[in-house]
Structure formats: C-alpha cells, structure tokens
Amino acid sequence: MIIDLSLQMTQEGNKMLLIWIPVSVLAMYFVLNMVYGKLWKNGLRAELRFEERDVEEGDVATLVETVTNDKLLPLPVIKLSFKMDRSLVIDEDRNATVSDKTNVMEFFGLSGHEEVTRRQPVRAAKRGYYLISEAGIALPDFFTEGVRYLGTSQAASLLVCPRMLDDDVTLDISRQIVGEIVSRNRLYQDVFSFRGIREYTNGDPLSAINWKASARTGDYMVNIRDYTCGQHIRFLLDLEPPSIRYSEERLEQGIRLAYTLAGRCIQAQIPVSLASNGRDVITGREVATSSGSSERHLGAIGEALARVSLSAKPRPFSDLIREERMTLEAGAAIPGTDAGQNIALCLISSGQTDALLAEADALARFCAGQGGG
Structure with a gap:
C-alpha cells in the first residue's frame, strides 16, 4: 500500500489556509475597527461658506464645501451633511431631501493629508437672510461599530436682497415721485443744475x-x-399682515416696491430713508435706515430689507405713522436729516384698517399744512 504523503500534506495545508483566511480577515477588521474608532476624527475638518456676501432674488450664489483630512490615515468614504433653507434651491440631481429645510448629503473620499473643495451652485429663490450654522461628518459603520459622527460649527451666511420691479405700474409711480421732487416751479434753485x-x-x-x-x-x-424743493423722501413700509388669511407674497411685493422706488430716487440723486414696522431677523429691532443718495446707501437699504423677518409679529402700522407725525410736529429731526428739512413721505401698505386710515389722513393733513408731501 502506497500513501502519497505530499498530497496529504497539501490537503492539510489547504484546510489550515481555509481556517486562517477568515481569522486573518476578522483580525484585520478588529484592528481597523480599533484604529478608525480612535483616530478617524483627528485632523478632520469641514468648512462651508458662500463666495458671495449678498445676491438678489433669482440670482445664483456659490456654496463652497471644503473637507480636510490632516492625518496619515486615509478615509475612503465619509458623509458630509447639513441643513439649508429650501428657498435656496440646489441641483435636483444631488442627494437631498426637502421639507422646511433641505437635508443635503455629500460623500467624500480622502487620502492622508488631503483637502477636497467643491463648489455648488445655489439659486436664491426668495428674499431673506440664510445661515448654515452646523454640519456633520459621518464615518460609515463598515469601519467601526456603528456610525461615528462628528459635529462642526459653521457660519455660512447669505443675504438675498429683494429684486427690482420693472412693470409699468411701478415705473409710473417712480416717475410721479421723482417728478414731484424735481420740478421747475418750487421754491429753491439748485445752483448745480443749469x-x-x-x-x-x-x-x-x-x-x-x-x-x-x-x-x-x-x-x-x-x-x-x-x-x-430740497426734499428727501422717507418711505414708510407696512409689513403688518392685512388679515388673518393673507398671501405672504403681498408683503414681499411691498418690500420689492420699497426697494425699487428707493433705487429710482437714488438714480435721480434724491436722498431717501426707510422706516418699517418689520423686524430684523438678527437684532429683532424694527428696520430703519438713515438718509442717503449713494449706491452704497442703496446697498444698505437692500441689506436691511433682506433681513426683514415676516414671521416676527410687527406692531400696528398706525403706531409707526403716528410716531413719524409726532416727530415732525415737534420739529425734531428724522434720522439722517436736519431738523426742519423738507421731507416727502411715501406710505407703502396693503392694510385698510380704520386706525391706519385715520393716522394716514392725519399725517396727510399735517404735511399739507406744512407745504410738504
């Protein structure tokens, strides 16, 4: 009887190999689990920012996403996630879910000591102040026991200013306002106008x-x-809801109208200021600007209107009108103007309450008695 010892040894070796392969894989998994579990977040950073400080409604901004792995250990797959207001519209093909906020997810693969930057176009569909205050980085459970998560603080902000209106009605209103201010039969000659x-x-x-x-x-x-006439124009903007059930778009249209008229006046070198019962989303105070007629001043008005929050309850517009009238009656200066300076007031409101109409009438009678507008 002949026994082939080499064949028997080969079979024994194959059996041992079949045993050691899964053991080695399992051991490697536990080693990777331990290494990644302790070291994966070291030197890992994420930064979100907008390239633009402010844009206009309908414009496209650029969101810059930067992820840095500042260590030798590679990260084959990580997930960056953050929430962004749904009024900032991202590419529909991207991995995102939409509710009141858009939950955005981005996947990155990073070698050791590598930084990856992506630029994503974002369309600003609606006026407002938008802030991404936090983002999360997740390591899939393939590398560790359960998903590991790293939260990061962010300060990516974007101002979306109201867009300018160019319809015929708005153009007619702006021409009428400018025509009232610059005329050929008022009291004061302009020494710079020949x-x-x-x-x-x-x-x-x-x-x-x-x-x-x-x-x-x-x-x-x-x-x-x-x-x-040496006047400047002061716009009083009402953002008090006109009724219990109303379209927010009506208030947005009023904001656009105020911004457009201010821009037309500034183009004609007429100083303008703005006051509103709408509240600033950051400070919580009522929106107000001083008087000015420069492009920078128009930018300040656009920024102030961009930061108006329609969810914050405003005080009655009639109170603001009364306050303005009492200031004028006392001979005090409107912010950014000199006391006694001629002021033309322009009220922008969709409300029709009795108190509002009464105060508007009282203001009109006072201005008529003073020779103002």
Missing part, C-alpha cells in the same frame, strides 16, 4: 450774472437754474 441763459432783469442777484455770455452779447445775461 437750464439756460436769459437777459438780466431788476432783482436778479449779481452772482447769477454770466459774465462770458454778457461780454458776447453786450447786455447783462444771467444763468437760469433748475428748481428743486
């Missing part, structure tokens, strides 16, 4: 004489100046 030349008449000041034109014609000629 309209033409005429012959000198008794009573014309010497400072009005155009000496070059007088030398050419042989007669005294004086400059004709355009007229301005």
